Amino acid sequence: MDLVLFYVFAAVTVVASLLVIGQRNPMYSVLLLIGSFLGLSGLYVLLDSPFAAVTQIIVYAGAIMVLFLFVVMLLNAPREDPPLRTTLPVSIGGRPLRVGAILGLLFLAEMAWAVWRVPARAIGGDAQTVDTVSSVRQIGVELFTTHAFAFEVTSVLILVAMVGAVVLAKRNL
Amino acid sequence: MDPVFIAQLLVLGFTFFMLLNSAAVSVYLERKVAGDLQQRFGPNRTGPYGTLQPVADIVKLLFKEELRPKAADAVLFGLAPVLSVTAAFAAFAVVPWGGATTFFGLLPEPIKLQAADVNVAVLVIFAVTSMGVYGIVLAGWSSNSKYSLLGALRSSAQMISYELSYGLALASVLLLGNSLSLTDVVNAQAGTWFGVIPKWFVVFQPLGFVIFMIAGIAETNRAPFDFPEAEQELVAGYHTEYSSFSFACFFLAEYVNMVTVSAVATTLFLGGWHGPFLPEWLGWVWWLIKVFALLYFYIWMRWTLPRYRYDQLMHFGWKVLLPTAVVNLLVTAAAVLYWS
Numbered sequence: 001m002d003l004v005l006f007y008v009f010a011a012v013t014v015v016a017s018l019l020v021i022g023q024r025n026p027m028y029s030v031l032l033l034i035g036s037f038l039g040l041s042g043l044y045v046l047l048d049s050p051f052a053a054v055t056q057i058i059v060y061a062g063a064i065m066v067l068f069l070f071v072v073m074l075l076n077a078p079r080e081d082p083p084l085r086t087t088l089p090v091s092i093g094g095r096p097l098r099v100g101a102i103l104g105l106l107f108l109a110e111m112a113w114a115v116w117r118v119p120a121r122a123i124g125g126d127a128q129t130v131d132t133v134s135s136v137r138q139i140g141v142e143l144f145t146t147h148a149f150a151f152e153v154t155s156v157l158i159l160v161a162m163v164g165a166v167v168l169a170k171r172n173l
Numbered sequence: 174m175d176p177v178f179i180a181q182l183l184v185l186g187f188t189f190f191m192l193l194n195s196a197a198v199s200v201y202l203e204r205k206v207a208g209d210l211q212q213r214f215g216p217n218r219t220g221p222y223g224t225l226q227p228v229a230d231i232v233k234l235l236f237k238e239e240l241r242p243k244a245a246d247a248v249l250f251g252l253a254p255v256l257s258v259t260a261a262f263a264a265f266a267v268v269p270w271g272g273a274t275t276f277f278g279l280l281p282e283p284i285k286l287q288a289a290d291v292n293v294a295v296l297v298i299f300a301v302t303s304m305g306v307y308g309i310v311l312a313g314w315s316s317n318s319k320y321s322l323l324g325a326l327r328s329s330a331q332m333i334s335y336e337l338s339y340g341l342a343l344a345s346v347l348l349l350g351n352s353l354s355l356t357d358v359v360n361a362q363a364g365t366w367f368g369v370i371p372k373w374f375v376v377f378q379p380l381g382f383v384i385f386m387i388a389g390i391a392e393t394n395r396a397p398f399d400f401p402e403a404e405q406e407l408v409a410g411y412h413t414e415y416s417s418f419s420f421a422c423f424f425l426a427e428y429v430n431m432v433t434v435s436a437v438a439t440t441l442f443l444g445g446w447h448g449p450f451l452p453e454w455l456g457w458v459w460w461l462i463k464v465f466a467l468l469y470f471y472i473w474m475r476w477t478l479p480r481y482r483y484d485q486l487m488h489f490g491w492k493v494l495l496p497t498a499v500v501n502l503l504v505t506a507a508a509v510l511y512w513s
Binding site: 027031034050051054055057058061062063066067069070073074136 | 246249291292293296297299300303304306307310311313314322325326329330332333336353
């Protein structure tokens with residue numbers, strides 16, 4: 001039963017993620033991304049981590065993607081511009097595309113490195129570690145003791161981003 | 174088959190069925206209370222005291238013609254009402270409406286009177302309600318009509334703004350209940366002080382209760398916060414282009430959402446199924462009384478207060494309600510830390 005559910009959720013996640021970049025209509029892309037997040041949260045539930053699953057839905061599917069939809073609706077761009085593809089063979093895209101490609105490759109390498117590193121720890125971990133992760137109390141304690149520095153740094157990062165957005169939007173305060 | 178499993182399935186089916194009925198009852202209540210508040214009779218032609226009016230409403234809606242604008246996005250136009258209704262029903266799944274029972278010894282072990290007991294139930298409610306906004310946004314966008322689009326934009330902005338206060342009010346109750354499970358939160362509210370004052374969290378959290386109800390009304394797009402469907406400006410807002418059954422879906426979702434917010438408020442602040450005088454197995458009667466009292470409050474508000482202006486709504490949400498909720502949470506956390 002668990003195995004069947006795993007394949008269902010995994011298939012939803014992967015297929016939806018692939019379709020996100022295959023859509024001409026940004027509205028559909030956003031919706032497919034939400035579908036992919038829902039599949040991912042299903043996987044978290046199967047991993048006995050309901051807290052991570054629910055936060056995934058609240059933060060990503062519930063809050064961030066609503067803002068995405070908001071922007072797409074306000075820009076009122078029903079279709080992406082197709083001309084990019086016709087210029088592609090001539091100059092291999094131009095600078096933005098090249099930078100994007102380099103960043104993409106970098107990200108792929110990072111992911112490969114992370115995936116290659118993980119099994120050594122995850123498979124070695126016993127059932128006890130899995131159990132503690134599911135407890136909300138444990139997550140809280142870990143977050144505010146062991147990972148307190150990362151937590152605070154993240155909050156500063158978000159604050160900087162917020163101030164930056166305000167400065168950009170309101171030039172003459 | 175295992176009798177406990179079958180009983181649990183029956184409870185699930187019963188919960189679904191009664192939630193569907195509660196929407197019909199709320200519609201009748203809304204019409205009758207509106208009639209009272211405006212000094213007229215309200216519906217009184219169909220059945221005794223007009224009690225069959227909801228049936229007539231439903232039949233009327235179902236037999237209308239289903240219309241779809243030519244320029245609408247067919248897939249999303251069909252999907253939007255389904256999403257709305259699904260989110261509305263799913264949120265109720267984790268709400269307990271009675272204590273654990275064996276049905277007078279019929280079952281070998283007690284079962285819980287709720288569709289699903291999840292240990293992060295409060296967060297599940299929060300997650301599912303936040304998904305409800307997609308139904309409205311997609312309805313507005315896919316209709317390809319400016320009234321619908323404006324309604325959807327207003328609605329998403331409003332729901333994002335008030336969701337924060339809603340979540341903070343929830344969090345302050347969780348600190349008192351010391352659990353994310355709704356059953357635990359309800360059981361923490363059992364008993365009384367001096368035999369008179371019930372140990373409900375509303376006593377500790379009067380401010381939290383007020384914030385929760387205001388944010389709840391805004392989340393369900395009811396008056397005085399019914400901007401997504403402000404008739405004078407937007408015809409009917411996000412569901413302008415909908416008719417027949419798909420309109421009925423939005424209608425149903427609105428009333429089920431009201432019932433859910435009332436039920437969650439009852440569970441978190443008003444002691445759930447606990448109450449004086451009645452034996453333990455009749456706890457659901459108390460639960461029903463509390464939920465319908467809150468539903469009455471909802472309807473009372475709608476027919477008493479005029480709609481706010483949009484800038485007033487945003488001003489109130491961000492500059493009054495949110496800071497109050499943050500301070501409330503901080504004070505609660507400090508108090509819990511001090512006395513525990």
